[in-house]
Amino acid sequence: MSNLSYHCKWRIELAKQICEKVKIIEGVKAIVIGGSVARGYADEYSDLEIPIFWDKLPNENTRKLIVKELNAEYFYPYNYEANEDNVILQKNIFLILLALNKLYFPTFKWMYKSLETFKIKPENIEQRFRDIFTYPPKEAYENTLVIIMETLDIINEVYPELNTSVILSKLKSDRIPHDNPVNIWV
Structure with missing residues (x-):
């Protein structure tokens, strides 16, 4: 150390x-x-x-x-609507779709281009991903959530033995936002 x-x-x-x-x-x-x-x-x-x-x-x-x-407060509400979170979600969805398509990871730099070649994917996902960054935060969040739900539907179709119910319940649960930043120690 x-x-x-x-x-x-x-x-x-x-x-x-x-x-x-x-x-x-x-x-x-x-x-x-x-x-x-x-x-x-x-x-x-x-x-x-x-x-x-x-x-x-x-x-x-x-x-x-x-x-x-921890004498703390939530820094972000559960449904935080930042573009950074949308990038993280898009990358995670991309990795899932890579696995579903049995493809190797080409780097995130080529994510949108790679998505165009996928056989298994939500419809028009590459353009929808790009469009999300042009929407107001709430609309971007809602559109990202739709893509996540479509991806889960695809997972259920391809691998019906997988249990995605925990993810679905988390996505559908209402959370109480906490507006104040983290304050660990007073």
Whole structure:
């Protein structure tokens, strides 16, 4: 740890403090540090990614307990409508469609061009993906959600033995937005 930057070190120490509070919550199986901090690349602009692995998906009460234990608040509402999130969703859908089409990963740089060649995909997805960035945030979110639902339908058609009900229930659940930024320690 001695050769890590100052920005990595203090984020790792904060992650340890957070992990101490979260690891006691029922159902937590593992907690890791991810992203640039885990790779030793963190700078002053880096966030702190702490994926939590569960024996089953946490319910709303468990999520509220975590927020309470950390003396935190939700930074983003669950249905955050940012373009950055749409890019992440598009990349994830792209990876799913690659798998469904049994194709190798060509890099994200060629995502739209590659989508044109896919046999298994939502109709006109390459143009719909591009169009999303021209819509107001709420409309972009709604259109992205439609593409996700269409992709899940395709998964169910191609692999009916897969259970996508957990994903569907998450997508259809109403969430309470929290407008204030994270404040871990007071």
